[in-house]
Structures are given as C-alpha cells and as structure tokens.
Amino acid sequence: MAEESPSTQSYTYHCLCSTLILTTTHEVQSLPHRQEPVQDAALILPPPVEVTRSETIEAQTTQSFSSILLNVATERRPIIIRRDDGFEKRTLLRCTRCKIVIGYSLDDIHWENSERELRPVYLLPGGLLSTAEMVEGKQPGTPAWADQK
Numbered sequence: 001m002a003e004e005s006p007s008t009q010s011y012t013y014h015c016l017c018s019t020l021i022l023t024t025t026h027e028v029q030s031l032p033h034r035q036e037p038v039q040d041a042a043l044i045l046p047p048p049v050e051v052t053r054s055e056t057i058e059a060q061t062t063q064s065f066s067s068i069l070l071n072v073a074t075e076r077r078p079i080i081i082r083r084d085d086g087f088e089k090r091t092l093l094r095c096t097r098c099k100i101v102i103g104y105s106l107d108d109i110h111w112e113n114s115e116r117e118l119r120p121v122y123l124l125p126g127g128l129l130s131t132a133e134m135v136e137g138k139q140p141g142t143p144a145w146a147d148q149k
C-alpha cells in the first residue's frame with residue numbers, strides 16, 4: 001500500500017447528480033485545502049488540468065494531463081469574492097447537467113500569463129462522489145454552497 005504508483009492509478013469522481021466530472025491521478029480526499037484567509041477550504045487540484053465537455057476520455061487520458069474535468073461548463077464572466085485580505089476573481093465551473101457549482105479557477109494576477117489548463121482548479125468540498133461511493137449508493141447532504149445560484 002505504501003508503494004503505490006500514483007502515475008498509473010486514476011480516480012473518477014461524479015457530481016451529486018451522478019454525472020462524471022473528474023478523472024484524475026490524484027485522490028481527491030488527499031488533496032490539500034486552501035488555507036486561511038480563504039474561508040471555503042476548497043480542495044486544490046494541481047495543474048495541469050484540462051477542462052473539456054467531451055465525454056470520450058480514452059484518447060485524452062494517454063496525454064500528459066493529470067486531471068481532466070468533464071461535463072463542466074466554465075462561466076463566461078468571473079465573479080469577485082471578498083476575502084479578509086482583499087478580493088479574488090473566480091471563474092465558476094458548473095456541472096453541465098444539473099448546473100451545480102463544483103469548483104472554480106482563479107483569474108488572479110499570478111495566473112494572468114498562464115494558459116488556463118496550467119492553472120490549478122479549486123474543488124468545493126463535498127461536491128463530488130467517487131465512483132465507489134456512488135456505487136454504494138452514498139447520498140451526501142447537499143453542501144450549503146450548492147444552494148447558491
């Protein structure tokens with residue numbers, strides 16, 4: 001168990017509506033959380049991250065991407081979130097089926113010159129189910145942030 005190779009293992013995660021959202025070499029439970037002063041404790045999905053609406057993932061998983069977001073729509077206009085130490089600009093990512101917000105990327109000045117797929121994506125905690133959890137029929141409570149439109 002200690003010597004598992006992370007490069008060969010991949011994990012799949014679903015929206016609360018069961019739509020496949022994420023295929024990744026990272027185990028979501030083990031991802032780092034955002035720290036204070038950010039209040040949402042979002043999980044940090046390290047780059048490179050590809051966002052695609054395609055449902056065919058076989059070809060893409062052989063490429064160098066470590067994480068692929070599927071069936072996710074990127075909001076066209078970013079929103080501004082107030083933080084204790086200032087503001088941050090977020091582009092929300094929504095499930096294309098149920099429109100729930102599953103995460104966001106940042107349009108901060110640090111990322112201004114990077115390609116979007118080379119930026120980390122922040123996943124809202126409690127918003128995704130692993131395939132195993134879904135098969136078990138686990139029904140998580142809807143997180144508070146999911147009520148936001």
Ligand SMILES: [Zn+2]
Nearest residue numbers: 015017095098
């Ligand atoms: Zn959904």
